[in-house]
Amino acid sequence: MIFLDNLINGLSLGSIYAIIALGYTMVYGIAKMLNFAHGDVIMIGAYVAFCGLQYWGLPPVLAIAVSMIACTVLGVTIEGLAYRPLRQAASLAVLITAIGMSYLLQNTALMIWGANPKSFPTTFINSVSIRLGRLNISIATLITIFANIVIMVSLTLFTAKTKMGKAMRCVSEDRGAAELMGINVNRTISVTFAIGSALAAIAGVLLCSSYPILQPTTGSMPGIKAFTAAVFGGIGSIPGAMLGGVLLGVIEIFGKAYISTELGDAIVFAVLIVVLLVKPTGLLGRPIREKV
Numbered sequence: 678m679i680f681l682d683n684l685i686n687g688l689s690l691g692s693i694y695a696i697i698a699l700g701y702t703m704v705y706g707i708a709k710m711l712n713f714a715h716g717d718v719i720m721i722g723a724y725v726a727f728c729g730l731q732y733w734g735l736p737p738v739l740a741i742a743v744s745m746i747a748c749t750v751l752g753v754t755i756e757g758l759a760y761r762p763l764r765q766a767a768s769l770a771v772l773i774t775a776i777g778m779s780y781l782l783q784n785t786a787l788m789i790w791g792a793n794p795k796s797f798p799t800t801f802i803n804s805v806s807i808r809l810g811r812l813n814i815s816i817a818t819l820i821t822i823f824a825n826i827v828i829m830v831s832l833t834l835f836t837a838k839t840k841m842g843k844a845m846r847c848v849s850e851d852r853g854a855a856e857l858m859g860i861n862v863n864r865t866i867s868v869t870f871a872i873g874s875a876l877a878a879i880a881g882v883l884l885c886s887s888y889p890i891l892q893p894t895t896g897s898m899p900g901i902k903a904f905t906a907a908v909f910g911g912i913g914s915i916p917g918a919m920l921g922g923v924l925l926g927v928i929e930i931f932g933k934a935y936i937s938t939e940l941g942d943a944i945v946f947a948v949l950i951v952v953l954l955v956k957p958t959g960l961l962g963r964p965i966r967e968k969v
Contacts, residue, residue, distance in 0.1 A: 679934075681812055682813075683930050683931055683934045684927065684931075685812075685814060685818060686818070686930050687923075687926045687927035687928075687929065687930035687931060688822055688926065688927065689817075689818040689821045689822060689887060689926070690887070690926035690929060690930060691906075691922050691923035691925055691926020691927055691929075692821045692822045692824070692825035692883075692922065692923060692926065693821060693825075693880055693883050693884050693887070693899065693926070694899065694902055694903045694921075694922035694923075694925050694926050695825050695829070695903075695918060695919045695920075695921070695922025695923055695926075696825055696828055696876055696879060696880040696883070696922070697715070697716070697719060697876070697877065697899060697900065697903030697906075697922070698904070698906040698907040698910070698918035698919075698921060698922045699828060699832060699876055699915060699918045699919070700712075700715050700872075700873030700874070700876045700877050700880075700903075701715055701873070701903060701904050701907040701912070701918070702907045702910075702912050702913055702914065702915060702917070702918040703832070703845075703869050703872060703873050704869055704870060704873050705907070705912050705913055706849050706912070706913035706914075707845050707849045707865065707866060707869045708760070708866045708869060708870075709849075710760065710771050710772075710775070711771075711772060711775060711904070712755075712760075712775055712870075712873070713772070713775040713776055713778075713900070713904075714755060714775050714776075714781075714782055715873065715874075715877060715896075715900055715903075715904075716779070716896035716897055716898075716899060716900015716901065716903070717778075717779050717782035717783055717896050717897070717900070718748050718751060718752060718755075718782070718874050718877040718878075718881075718896070719877045719878075719880050719881040719884065719895070719896035719899065719900060720782070720783070720881065720891075720893065720894075720895045720896035720897075721747070721748060721751060721782060721786060721881075722744045722745070722874075722877055722878030722879075722880075722881035722882065723744070723797070723881035723882060723884065723885045723891055723895060723896075724789075724790055724891065725740075725743060725744040725747045725748070725878070726740045726741060726743070726744040726878070726881065726885070727795060727797060727798065727885070727891055729744065730797075730798040740882075741878070741879065741882050744878040744881065744882060745875045745878040745879065747878070748874040748875060748877050748878035748881075749871045749875045749878075751874060752870040752871055752873060752874025752875075752877070753867050753870055753871050753874070755778055755870070756866065756867055756870040757867065759774050759775075759778050760774065760775075761866075779897075783893045783894060783897075786893040787893045790893070792892070792893065793892075794890050795890075795891045795892070796889055796890065796891070797885035797886065797890070797891050799889075807819070817883070817886045817887050818887070820883070821883045821886075821887065824883065825919065825922075825923075826919075828876065828879070829915060829916065829918075829919040832872075832915050833915050833916065836915065841868060844860045844861075844865050845868075845869060847860055848860060848862055848865050848866065849913070880899075880903075881895075881896065884899060898942075902925060902929075902942075902945065903922065905921075905925060905945065905946065905949050906918065906921035906922040906924075907921060907922075908921070908953070908959055909921035909924065909925060909948075909949050909952060909959055909960065910922070910924075910959050910960050910961055911959030911960055911961040911962025912959060912962065913962065914961045914962055916961055917959055917960060917961035917962060920960055920961060921959065921960065924960075925945055925948075925949075928944065928945055928948055929941050929942070929944070929945050932944035932945065
């Protein structure tokens with residue numbers, strides 16, 4: 678029974694990592710950049726939802742919707758102001774800008790909400806559980822796992838079937854050729870950031886529903902682990918982001934339960950190193966051929 682408890686907790690945590698990793702993998706797959714401020718967008722989304730629940734008296738669904746809208750606007754603004762002017766710049770300049778944006782968001786949250794940790798409000802999501810025999814499963818866990826599956830399937834269908842999704846795939850394959858075919862590259866990348874940031878808001882709410890302590894650094898470690906999950910699964914691959922996130926969550930929970938609580942994070946990154954030594958493109962990644 679303890680094994681099943683740990684497995685379910687691992688699937689829940691891994692689903693959160695997967696939702697965050699989907700934002701990373703979409704931005705990298707299309708814009709070919711690593712948005713290290715993504716974890717802090719998660720934190721902003723959680724704070725907006727916190728304000729909606731605690732101060733504005735919004736029902737949970739509406740608070741999540743407001744959080745998604747706020748993060749969408751934030752993501753598009755960050756892309757337009759910080760990343761778009763560097764579209765032709767060296768990758769190192771974009772990386773430094775992303776790190777700077779991360780610290781800017783953290784310090785902005787520090788000024789607005791303060792340094793003291795806040796307890797995320799208790800709602801139906803994190804207060805009700807279902808008992809199956811001796812197994813006790815919270816509603817938050819079920820919603821998190823279900824949301825991960827729905828989001829992954831929706832994104833896969835979106836990129837495969839819709840006009841904008843096909844434009845994203847074209848930009849990912851060859852940006853220059855996409856421009857020649859009449860695709861608005863800037864708008865396509867902005868939509869990608871909008872989708873990734875909306876997913877960050879959902880992940881922030883789910884994360885704080887399961888781990889209800891909220892502070893300006895809340896998104897830092899989950900963001901790093903989700904990036905690790907995206908690389909683990911094969912960055913640029915939507916199913917890979919889901920697989921990597923779920924496996925990473927399960928490995929972390931089992932590592933803490935059966936090996937060492939203190940070494941749980943180290944075990945996660947050690948497994949990543951081993952996988953990349955064996956398969957450098959990740960579990961579902963594909964090798965990229967450079968044109969010469």
